[in-house]
Amino acid sequence: MISKTIRLAGEKDLPSIRKVIETSFSAEENKAIMKLVAALSKEASHPPVKSLIAELDGHVIGYVSFSPISHKSASPISGYILSPLGVSANHQKQGIGSSLIKTGIEMLTRDGVDVLLVYGDPAYYGRFGFREKTALSFVPPYPLARPFGWLGMMISEASAPMDPIKFECAGALSKPELW
Ligand SMILES: CC(C)(COP(=O)(O)OP(=O)(O)OC[C@H]1O[C@@H](n2cnc3c(N)ncnc32)[C@H](O)[C@@H]1OP(=O)(O)O)[C@@H](O)C(=O)NCCC(=O)NCCS
Numbered sequence: 689m690i691s692k693t694i695r696l697a698g699e700k701d702l703p704s705i706r707k708v709i710e711t712s713f714s715a716e717e718n719k720a721i722m723k724l725v726a727a728l729s730k731e732a733s734h735p736p737v738k739s740l741i742a743e744l745d746g747h748v749i750g751y752v753s754f755s756p757i758s759h760k761s762a763s764p765i766s767g768y769i770l771s772p773l774g775v776s777a778n779h780q781k782q783g784i785g786s787s788l789i790k791t792g793i794e795m796l797t798r799d800g801v802d803v804l805l806v807y808g809d810p811a812y813y814g815r816f817g818f819r820e821k822t823a824l825s826f827v828p829p830y831p832l833a834r835p836f837g838w839l840g841m842m843i844s845e846a847s848a849p850m851d852p853i854k855f856e857c858a859g860a861l862s863k864p865e866l867w
Contacts (some may be wrong), residue, residue, distance in 0.1 A: 692784075694791045697739040697751065699729050704748035705741065712774035720865070721772050727860035728753045735766075735799070737858060740792055742784045744773070746747065750775040752788040754796060755858035757805070757826070763849045767803040767826065768796055769857055771866075789816050793843055802846040806839050807832065817841045830867040841849040 711723050731737045731767035735756050741752035752773040775784045805826055806813050826847040832838055
């Protein structure tokens with residue numbers, strides 16, 4: 689019987705994650721994404737970075753990482769950013785990406801996180817409830833290269849703040865070229 693599992697990634701999973709990134713992202717994106725994954729695995733933020741991997745019969749076929757945002761606003765709202773997400777080329781379109789996102793949302797909701805943000809394709813992330821309108825309340829630390837794709841989803845009972853919050857992200861994502 690084929691066994692599919694999703695679990696938290698550890699530093700020892702880095703070589704397997706590297707293989708996933710190699711086949712999921714284009715050759716030109718590969719290097720920057722691998723650097724990001726390595727930096728996220730070492731990030732000592734509070735609250736912590738949380739990364740998930742999907743395994744098929746013990747082989748890693750998908751990866752997603754979630755890193756916390758911080759801000760100085762008076763609002764108590766807490767948030768994470770989803771980045772990056774990759775599924776091995778020959779395992780795409782089989783629901784692996786969706787399972788990683790949904791498992792991540794459940795995990796962060798249990799942790800008491802209020803908002804999940806992502807900078808990606810609205811046609812894909814919109815399926816899970818990510819919306820441009822929600823993300824308008826959260827101002828990223830760097831100008832965005834594309835005029836679309838900055839998305840957010842409230843995952844707790846909290847409402848998006850009326851006044852936009854300018855936030856900082858984890859060190860691994862604090863690179864203007866990633867935005
Ligand atoms: C995007 C990605 C993670 C999706 O993973 P996946 O396991 O194939 O996703 P799922 O099986 O859950 O969903 C597949 C569906 O999403 C659609 N989809 C995938 N990428 C899409 C995109 N950029 N825009 C719109 N739809 C997209 C597929 O066409 C498919 O549609 P269908 O259900 O109607 O057939 C995977 O294609 C990937 O690794 N891509 C390269 C890396 C990347 O772009 N990562 C995201 C940005 S960080």
